[in-house]
Amino acid sequence: MDEKIYSSAPVSPDEVTPKNIYMNRRKFLKGMGLVSLGALLASCAPALSPEGAIPEGFPTENLPDSLTAYEAITNYVNYYEFTTDKEGVAERAQNFITDPWSVEVGGLVENPHTFSMEEILANFAQEERIYRMRCVEGWSMVIPWLGFPLHKLLDEVKPTAEARYVLFESALVPDQMNAANSGMFPFPYLEGLRLDEAMHDLTLLATGLYNEPLPPQNGAPIRLVVPWKYGFKSSKSLARIALVPDQPPTLWNTVAPQEYGFYANVNPAVSHPRWSQTTERRIGEPGRRPTLFMNGYAEEVMHLYEGINLMVNY
Amino acid sequence: MTHGIQRKHIEKWLLVATHLGSLFPLALFGWAALRGQLGFNPVETALRQSGRAAVALLILSLAVTPLRKIFNLNALHKLRKPLGLYAALYAGLHFAAFALWDYRLNLVLIWQEFLQKPYLLLGFGSLLILLILAVTSTRYWQVRLRSGWRWLQRAVYLAAVLALAHYLLAVKGDLLTLQGEYTRPLIAGAALLILFVLRVPLVYQTLQRWLRGQ
Numbered sequence: 001m002d003e004k005i006y007s008s009a010p011v012s013p014d015e016v017t018p019k020n021i022y023m024n025r026r027k028f029l030k031g032m033g034l035v036s037l038g039a040l041l042a043s044c045a046p047a048l049s050p051e052g053a054i055p056e057g058f059p060t061e062n063l064p065d066s067l068t069a070y071e072a073i074t075n076y077v078n079y080y081e082f083t084t085d086k087e088g089v090a091e092r093a094q095n096f097i098t099d100p101w102s103v104e105v106g107g108l109v110e111n112p113h114t115f116s117m118e119e120i121l122a123n124f125a126q127e128e129r130i131y132r133m134r135c136v137e138g139w140s141m142v143i144p145w146l147g148f149p150l151h152k153l154l155d156e157v158k159p160t161a162e163a164r165y166v167l168f169e170s171a172l173v174p175d176q177m178n179a180a181n182s183g184m185f186p187f188p189y190l191e192g193l194r195l196d197e198a199m200h201d202l203t204l205l206a207t208g209l210y211n212e213p214l215p216p217q218n219g220a221p222i223r224l225v226v227p228w229k230y231g232f233k234s235s236k237s238l239a240r241i242a243l244v245p246d247q248p249p250t251l252w253n254t255v256a257p258q259e260y261g262f263y264a265n266v267n268p269a270v271s272h273p274r275w276s277q278t279t280e281r282r283i284g285e286p287g288r289r290p291t292l293f294m295n296g297y298a299e300e301v302m303h304l305y306e307g308i309n310l311m312v313n314y
Numbered sequence: 315m316t317h318g319i320q321r322k323h324i325e326k327w328l329l330v331a332t333h334l335g336s337l338f339p340l341a342l343f344g345w346a347a348l349r350g351q352l353g354f355n356p357v358e359t360a361l362r363q364s365g366r367a368a369v370a371l372l373i374l375s376l377a378v379t380p381l382r383k384i385f386n387l388n389a390l391h392k393l394r395k396p397l398g399l400y401a402a403l404y405a406g407l408h409f410a411a412f413a414l415w416d417y418r419l420n421l422v423l424i425w426q427e428f429l430q431k432p433y434l435l436l437g438f439g440s441l442l443i444l445l446i447l448a449v450t451s452t453r454y455w456q457v458r459l460r461s462g463w464r465w466l467q468r469a470v471y472l473a474a475v476l477a478l479a480h481y482l483l484a485v486k487g488d489l490l491t492l493q494g495e496y497t498r499p500l501i502a503g504a505a506l507l508i509l510f511v512l513r514v515p516l517v518y519q520t521l522q523r524w525l526r527g528q
Contacts, residue, residue, distance in 0.1 A: 071354075072354045075354065076353070076354035076355065084486075084495055086354075086355075087353055087354065137486070139355055139358075184487075184493060184494065184495075185493060185494075186493075255487065255488050255491070255493050255494070256487065256488040256493075256494075259488075271430040271431075273430075273431055273432070273433065273483065274431065274433065274483070274484060274486070276423075276427055278423070278426065279423060281355060281357060281358075281416070283354050283355060284354070287416075287418055288416065288417065288418075288423075
């Protein structure tokens with residue numbers, strides 16, 4: 001396995017860990033290539049305001065990133081098409097039909113194509129990626145995803161020169177989703193990435209977690225995972241992916257633009273009116289821990305934001 | 315004579331019911347904690363439940379006087395104080411969950427959050443008022459402050475407004491378009507608005523007259 005917090009090496013059958021052993025490997029990620037927060041803050045000092053720095057006396061050394069328990073990952077989720085109650089999603093989503101499923105990929109591409117799930121699983125090698133997940137609500141997890149980088153799929157459909165953004169549309173099935181018609185939110189759930197963000201090797205299309213297919217509440221059968229951005233950027237149950245010329249409207253950015261930026265990069269220096277973005281509660285762990293700039297992936301992704309003021313473009 | 319005894323009896327049971335009802339959310343939380351059923355984000359659960367209990371009890375305490383006056387239910391008058399005190403207790407527990415459990419009394423971090431988040435200041439303001447009112451709710455302070463005591467206790471309305479503003483800003487969504495989780499805070503707001511309107515002399519006097527004319 002790669003000595004990184006994420007592993008891009010395909011998982012061979014003998015590497016697959018039985019779930020019970022998996023769940024007990026508490027120190028699984030300890031010390032795996034984490035960049036210290038202090039170094040991160042120093043390296044991007046111009047972009048950070050003093051308010052965003054971690055106050056003295058708060059632990060900034062590398063804290064271990066143990067895998068979050070399967071039970072927590074699958075029972076504490078935001079999926080507003082079912083309910084706004086995080087611990088009520090699993091039950092309400094259990095009968096969501098995810099087979100058959102297909103993802104329509106089109107827009108500014110040379111080869112528009114609707115991929116069936118069978119096609120996706122047959123054509124794209126599934127690999128394990130262990131990512132931190134930081135929700136904008138101030139809680140976080142460490143999740144062993146199964147999936148493949150989005151760029152592999154985009155390479156198949158070949159974006160044209162005009163394509164600059166990628167739009168992700170989640171499935172909207174009102175007769176299977178309790179809250180889809182509540183009128184509280186303008187569904188379908190739309191999200192978007194800049195094309196270069198979408199092409200980044202960290203950006204994943206996940207089909208499983210803990211070596212099992214995604215359960216419905218976690219976005220089955222296929223979802224986006226963008227580990228350096230707040231969780232709401234990682235759309236669930238994708239129905240359509242479109243390459244577009246302009247920045248697409250996205251759900252949370254439409255509902256409350258002052259709170260949820262289009263970029264939504266994890267950034268302790270950009271405060272939120274409700275939740276702390278300086279620190280976070282790691283699910284399954286007592287107390288709070290510092291939130292890492294770019295969720296700890298700054299080394300890998302900072303080149304995407306050269307010359308961009310991240311305090312304004314949050 | 316029998317009427318008086320009967321009334322005392324009713325008052326006693328109403329008071330017992332008020333104490334039991336007010337302590338019920340705390341007991342429920344304690345029971346869930348013992349059984350390890352506080353969910354995957356126990357701090358969040360504690361914050362949510364203590365906050366809701368505080369707002370509900372604050373509204374109930376404010377409802378006592380209008381109900382008593384309009385429906386002539388004098389048996390209710392002894393419930394106002396315990397309901398208000400329990401509201402202060404839950405507000406205190408709410409703050410304790412935030413400052414002690416969540417932030418481990420890290421004052422630098424707490425201060426930073428206060429500077430960045432106005433809703434925390436609103437909630438803290440409400441808590442301070444409720445605590446001052448709780449401390450001065452005794453006979454000793456009532457005598458000592460004389461007519462000032464009644465004026466001081468009226469600050470409970472300010473505490474309620476601050477608590478409601480805190481609640482509205484604390485839930486997820488957009489306040490301007492009301493897209494989000496606004497059902498509960500809006501119900502609380504509507505209840506407060508009705509109670510405030512009922513405090514206008516012309517309004518409750520008209521209602522009293524109308525009800526007695528029936």
